[in-house]
Amino acid sequence: MTDSRVLKLTDSFYLPLRTGRKQYLEYDIKESRYTQEEAEDVLNQKLKIYLLDLIENKVQILHNGVTINDSGTDFVMAGTITADMPAVGYAAVTMPEIEGNEETKAVQ
Numbered sequence: 001m002t003d004s005r006v007l008k009l010t011d012s013f014y015l016p017l018r019t020g021r022k023q024y025l026e027y028d029i030k031e032s033r034y035t036q037e038e039a040e041d042v043l044n045q046k047l048k049i050y051l052l053d054l055i056e057n058k059v060q061i062l063h064n065g066v067t068i069n070d071s072g073t074d075f076v077m078a079g080t081i082t083a084d085m086p087a088v089g090y091a092a093v094t095m096p097e098i099e100g101n102e103e104t105k106a107v108q
Contacts, residue, residue: 003021007019036075044068051081054081057085059083060084062083
């Protein structure tokens with residue numbers, strides 16, 4: 001579970017910093033017997049869910065180097081995922097119309 005927030009000074013001025021926390025939940029170990037195809041399908045489905053979660057959170061996946069290995073008794077998914085996520089968010093900025101005489105407009 002991840003909770004993060006962008007730091008902001010005012011309603012429209014955001015700092016390029018993000019604070020947050022990550023909570024890692026303990027896995028429930030469950031032994032099951034699968035064929036090679038079933039094991040690969042289960043692991044690929046779990047990887048797909050993880051990658052879709054990253055994409056939904058606006059994380060760009062640059063490289064997916066995850067592989068499934070058969071050790072003879074177990075199937076293990078291992079590797080690295082290189083990702084890029086934005087450090088800042090964008091907001092529309094509107095400039096207010098300034099009224100005044102010609103001297104005031106010249107100073108601006």
